[in-house]
Amino acid sequence: xxxxxxxxxxxxxxxxxxxxxxxxxxxxxxxxxxxxxxxxxxxxxxxxxxxxxxxxxxxxxxxxxxxxxxxxxxxxxxxxxxxxxxxxxxxxxxxxxxxxxxxxxxxxxxxxxxxxxxxxxxxxxxxxxxxxxxxxxxxxxxxxxxxxxxxxxxxxxxxxxxxxxxxxxxxxxxxxxxxxxxxxxxxxxxxxxxxxxxxxxxxxxxxxxxxxxxxxxxxxxxxxxxxxxxxxxxxxxxxxxxxxxxxxxxxxxxxxxxxxxxxxxxxxxxxxxxxxxxxxxxxxxxxxxxxxxxxxxxxxxxxxxxxxxxxxxxxxxxxxxxxxxxxxxxxxxxxxxxxxxxxxxxxxxxxxxxxxxxxxxxxxxxxxxxxxxxxxxxxxxxxxxxxxxxxxxxxxxxxxxxxxxxxxxxxxxxxxxxxxxxxxxxxxxxxxxxxxxxxxxxxxxxxxxxxxxxxxxxxxxxxxxxxxxxxxxxxxxxxxxxxxxxxxxxxxxxxxxxxxxxxxxxxxxxxxxxxxxxxxxxxxxxxxxxxxxxxxxxxx
Amino acid sequence: xxxxxxxxxxxxxxxxxxxxxxxxxxxxxxxxxxxxxxxxxxxxxxxxxxxxxxxxxxxxxxxxxxxxxxxxxxxxxxxxxxxxxxxxxxxxxxxxxxxxxxxxxxxxxxxxxx
Numbered sequence: 001x002x003x004x005x006x007x008x009x010x011x012x013x014x015x016x017x018x019x020x021x022x023x024x025x026x027x028x029x030x031x032x033x034x035x036x037x038x039x040x041x042x043x044x045x046x047x048x049x050x051x052x053x054x055x056x057x058x059x060x061x062x063x064x065x066x067x068x069x070x071x072x073x074x075x076x077x078x079x080x081x082x083x084x085x086x087x088x089x090x091x092x093x094x095x096x097x098x099x100x101x102x103x104x105x106x107x108x109x110x111x112x113x114x115x116x117x118x119x120x121x122x123x124x125x126x127x128x129x130x131x132x133x134x135x136x137x138x139x140x141x142x143x144x145x146x147x148x149x150x151x152x153x154x155x156x157x158x159x160x161x162x163x164x165x166x167x168x169x170x171x172x173x174x175x176x177x178x179x180x181x182x183x184x185x186x187x188x189x190x191x192x193x194x195x196x197x198x199x200x201x202x203x204x205x206x207x208x209x210x211x212x213x214x215x216x217x218x219x220x221x222x223x224x225x226x227x228x229x230x231x232x233x234x235x236x237x238x239x240x241x242x243x244x245x246x247x248x249x250x251x252x253x254x255x256x257x258x259x260x261x262x263x264x265x266x267x268x269x270x271x272x273x274x275x276x277x278x279x280x281x282x283x284x285x286x287x288x289x290x291x292x293x294x295x296x297x298x299x300x301x302x303x304x305x306x307x308x309x310x311x312x313x314x315x316x317x318x319x320x321x322x323x324x325x326x327x328x329x330x331x332x333x334x335x336x337x338x339x340x341x342x343x344x345x346x347x348x349x350x351x352x353x354x355x356x357x358x359x360x361x362x363x364x365x366x367x368x369x370x371x372x373x374x375x376x377x378x379x380x381x382x383x384x385x386x387x388x389x390x391x392x393x394x395x396x397x398x399x400x401x402x403x404x405x406x407x408x409x410x411x412x413x414x415x416x417x418x419x420x421x422x423x424x425x426x427x428x429x430x431x432x433x434x435x436x437x438x439x440x441x442x443x444x445x446x447x448x449x450x451x452x453x454x455x456x457x458x459x460x461x462x463x464x465x466x467x468x469x470x471x472x473x474x475x476x477x478x479x480x481x482x483x484x485x486x487x488x489x490x491x492x493x494x495x496x497x498x499x500x501x502x503x504x505x506x507x508x509x510x511x512x513x514x515x516x517x518x519x520x521x522x523x524x525x526x527x528x529x530x531x532x533x534x535x536x537x538x539x540x
Numbered sequence: 541x542x543x544x545x546x547x548x549x550x551x552x553x554x555x556x557x558x559x560x561x562x563x564x565x566x567x568x569x570x571x572x573x574x575x576x577x578x579x580x581x582x583x584x585x586x587x588x589x590x591x592x593x594x595x596x597x598x599x600x601x602x603x604x605x606x607x608x609x610x611x612x613x614x615x616x617x618x619x620x621x622x623x624x625x626x627x628x629x630x631x632x633x634x635x636x637x638x639x640x641x642x643x644x645x646x647x648x649x650x651x652x653x654x
Contacts, residue, residue, distance in 0.1 A: 141619065160642050170630070188586055
């Protein structure tokens with residue numbers, strides 16, 4: 001591995017950090033255009049970096065391909081960054097969403113509050129760091145970075161509804177962070193290490209009398225992540241916060257629930273692998289049934305939602321419940337399908353959050369939640385006329401309608417788009433499980449998954465008819481190209497995922513395989529002869 | 541020493557949880573602060589309790605692990621203190637904003653109908 005490729009691993013953390021710091025130094029709202037330019041450039045370079053990372057990872061062998069030792073200390077003594085297939089995939093997904101969201105925000109949303117661009121970059125830094133780190137406490141730090149940035153972004157634009165929902169969000173996440181600390185310190189007290197790979201290697205040696213305490217620590221840690229992932233009954237904060245967050249922010253928040261799911265996936269499969277003896281697949285039933293309960297709760301919410309932003313927020317719950325339940329089944333084939341579903345549904349939901357604002361813009365003010373955002377633009381007309389950004393799109397309603405149909409297909413899982421392939425793969429993998437008899441839990445999962453799809457079709461169709469056909473008094477919204485383009489881009493990516501389903505699914509299955517047999521990961525992180533230290537010792 | 545620390549953590553965490561379940565935003569923020577003090581003490585206790593341990597043993601002295609002071613939990617606590625201080629300050633600003641916008645200090649943004 002060349003020196004340049006070595007340092008590529010740390011780039012997804014350093015780039016946003018530098019960009020955010022530069023924006024803060026430049027300072028202030030008078031330089032908003034400069035900040036916007038920096039934000040766009042950084043987001044695009046992050047996209048390039050993550051594409052390069054995923055290419056490096058994909059050609060490499062199954063296990064770890066990149067370990068970056070911060071400060072050049074060997075692994076258990078210092079913090080490492082690890083990039084494997086899963087981490088590279090999640091970083092790529094993040095940068096895709098970020099690019100779309102930042103382009104969308106340029107039309108007007110970055111003007112409704114202060115410091116949008118720096119906070120956005122710090123959010124990216126936290127998310128990428130959480131995906132790349134190989135150390136539990138470092139994970140806590142990156143978690144706090146992304147949470148702190150998300151607090152600011154959730155409140156972007158202010159208003160009573162946002163501040164109240166944001167306050168609930170902050171309090172609950174602070175409490176979850178404290179649980180995270182308790183879990184981490186219990187695990188450290190028992191195992192004596194915080195490096196994830198080292199931890200996995202030490203678990204088989206934990207004494208029987210200490211095992212209960214270790215499992216208690218892991219459960220408390222798990223609760224902190226499940227709050228983030230939005231598992232029922234830890235998810236009541238989520239719909240309110242997501243529904244009132246500014247659209248570009250809400251579309252980035254679609255990845256935040258997946259951060260929780262990602263860490264559950266990574267840590268659970270790493271710590272409770274078959275070698276962990278008595279602790280193998282500890283808590284699988286909790287994940288499975290909790291995930292199913294989340295899907296049910298989300299589905300009820302989807303059916304009950306009157307406005308589209310809430311509908312989108314409840315769809316986030318359905319998506320994260322599906323991923324958690326699929327992880328809980330603990331089989332490589334299902335995990336692979338769940339990863340495919342995760343990518344497809346995150347892209348679809350992110351597009352939907354952006355689309356909702358465009359569609360609702362034409363509705364009468366005061367109709368629903370948009371009233372909250374409407375009152376923020378005191379002199380909206382003046383601002384829009386004087387600082388027209390980009391060109392208006394012709395045949396607006398036609399484009400919006402097509403995009404809406406695309407989102408509906410992806411979220412509900414109807415053919416021909418990627419949502420269908422994802423759900424089909426999940427169902428096929430669950431039915432084709434190696435054990436002869438399919439358990440009650442699997443049948444429940446299958447039924448609930450299909451019913452959730454039906455409920456999504458029902459309520460999205462209802463919302464679509466209400467928005468596009470049944471309101472003759474509405475004015476046609478003015479939508480600019482830079483607002484519609486990100487939505488179309490995200491949907492096109494789902495299209496690409498559909499057409500290239502074979503290669504994408506092969507990548508996901510390889511990822512799932514290496515997650516379920518993490519020996520390569522552990523060996524790669526802990527081996528002293530790897531990467532740069534190796535070169536230097538050879539030279540000396 | 542163990543019993544004193546355990547009682548301290550228990551009282552802090554218990555009163556923190558109690559206050560956090562209250563309906564007023566000020567109770568919530570005080571509760572969160574108390575809870576974070578409890579958690580910080582808990583982290584320290586996870587590095588084993590003891591006094592007078594050396595961070596680094598002198599050169600060429602044989603030593604057992606029990607003679608060391610575990611420095612990692614101290615580093616963790618330092619980080620946790622800084623982070624919880626910063627987030628508490630942020631929460632305080634949000635509480636004031638919520639008080640100003642909704643006119644009440646109830647966590648739901650409106651007084652419950654009696």
